[in-house]
Amino acid sequence: MKIIYGVAGHGNGHITRSTYVINFLEKNGCKVKILTYGQGIKYLNIVKKDADYHDISGFDIIYKDGVVRNYRTFYEFLKRLPLNTTKQFIYFFKMLYQYKPDLVLSDFEPFSQIFAKTVGVPLINIDNNITVNILKEIPDETSFTEKYFTQLVINLFERKANYHFILSFADKFIDLPKESKYKVIIVPPIIRREVIEIAKEKEDGDFILIYQTSKSLIEKINELTKSFPEVKFVSYGLDLEERKNLKKENFSRENFLKDLSKCKGVITNGGFTLISESIYLKKPIFSVPIKGQYEQRVNSFLVEKMGYGKSSLDFSTNDFKIFLRNIEDYKKNLKNYIQDENKIFESKLLKIISKIEPGSLNRFYETIFITVIPVIQLNLLKFFFAKIFPIYKKQIKRLRNII
Template sequence: MAKIVYGVSGEGSGHSSRARVIATHLVERGHQVRIISYDRGLRNLKDDFDLFETEGLHIAQSENQVSRLRTLTENLKKLPQGHARLKALREEVFKTMQPECVFTDFEPMTAYLATYYDLPLITIDNQHRLRYMVYPCPEQLSHDNTLTRNIIRAMIPRPDVSLVTTFFYGELKNSRTFLYPPILRREVLGLTPLKGDHVLVYLTGEFQRFIDILPHFKNERFVIYGYDREETVDNCQYKPFSKAGFLLDLAGSKAVMATAGFTLITEALFLKKPYLAMPIKGQFEQEINAHFLEHMGYGLNVYSPSVDVIQGFLDRLPEFNSRLDGYRAEDNSKILDRVDELLANDCALAKAFHDLRKRG
């Protein structure tokens, strides 16, 4: 069995949700796994896995828009700690454990050390579709598209194999990239979707302009997560975070209105829920997710929500439901099978891809 270092971005919860599925599978197969993460990834995984805390990047936002200045300044403050944790990661994990293979879900320190120690590097994420897949991009996002590809290249310079999760499929740019259905939590796979009478709202930061619109829809009921409150105001029921409660409200909703994070979109699609996506402006991945969603007919891509826009979304729910009937909901078996293939016979296939990438 293989010794594996698994880097997991701690920005948001999607990376750790995906990594939990993969790491659980690896452990069940008898592999030795050491997870490297921070922030939400640390909090979400530390109780169940052998975990080393590192330092990582964060995106600052307000009113559903990225604050580039705050993002820059807050991350610059962390450079000294980041350098110290990189040195500790090298000494306490890589030198001690001597891994045979490195996995990363958009965590750069493990990616750089995989290259330094000449180890096979496998990426499992949705970010690499933006680097290695051909897809339609709105003209107004072309600059951010190029910038995002360059950031991904800087974060993870030399992946040997990229296992890419996606709900939109395009042509691939190389023979070392493979597309798979979104990785879903076991709790999601076990849900039974129902057509309830409420709309689920999920926000990752303050977006009061949107919240102020909802009382106009007196015949609708909105269940709101992300504000860490427990109260009902008019037709809006605020709920504190609860993984089980959130999933039940998602499964029982008639639609979702939320930011455009990959994980929630794909869970909603699996449960056949129409989605009004409000991408965080300046966060290209969310913007392209929302573009794909609307392009495929599963919901709307909305930058500036208004009474008319939300009413239009609600009026079109039958249309979106009809399109979602054709969405192919799949489990995680395909990508887990590929992971097993890469690690079989002392990581023979992972090492073969590593050699192939080095030969150019």
């Protein structure tokens, strides 16, 4: 079976779990072509050098001083939109006529979803992002743009799929949509093979593991660690000031996973991947989400609601005291979390794939594209340069002045 797998390229979370799924599919006889960009390509060049991938360009999140800049993100998206759209449009036909996929999978990557919906190929979405829009309870936004910009992006990037796998460690807080035409399946988060293996050697150590990458947080983390001289810390990702209770480590995937499996707790942001892996390893979490990124606020909120750790909007010493005081309670709650590697997800995915007939690409769509698209393309280009482009340039200038 030939599969196209679209993967969001901002951050490492999407490509990390997708690589696991891709390897699983290939072991089961599938041929997979990956569509990704940015961090996705960097990760594949290190971890999966034999991957068959194509750089499609795509949406990225802009940060400044450790805060998501929503207007700047939107501005950069608009600025690159014409070129990205043209490149994707050309590759659209290449996939249609040369590769002819039987199935499309997507991890929060819109181009692959649009392709599937347009040509009538079965679509399976696999992600956690949609959770933001279907929770029974939600955290308060710290700003209007934080929440609604995130929801807007999710609504733009998510097409209704034949099957939608929602990855969640807090399924009891998900309010499932009543739409019956599309199958929604909640499964535990996808865990990397390395984490599954290291879990066999996990133990409760005497130190708190810190993983943060934003340089703007150095001063706050230094202050936090100084306020608790009796607590041992091991830090990855930042150039912190070493002292008796703080050890700084250069990043190494192998060493980081070893420390993750042997720590007594984790200080991190609200990223879904590390939170999920910490929960899998039964490690209490002190989560400080990146400001302006509402999805991280939601993940952090769910950690606290499930009793797996403490959420904090800042590196508050009072919040960290609460975390340390309740750390044994968090461990008890984590013991009740059951996940048998990725077996539930794997079995459900294989069952779905077994129902799909290879060669199911709708020939009606092919015929339509061969005859009609060249005419439509020429007229769209004419309309764009005559009507849209002047307005587009004006809006870009206006946004630049705002930023």
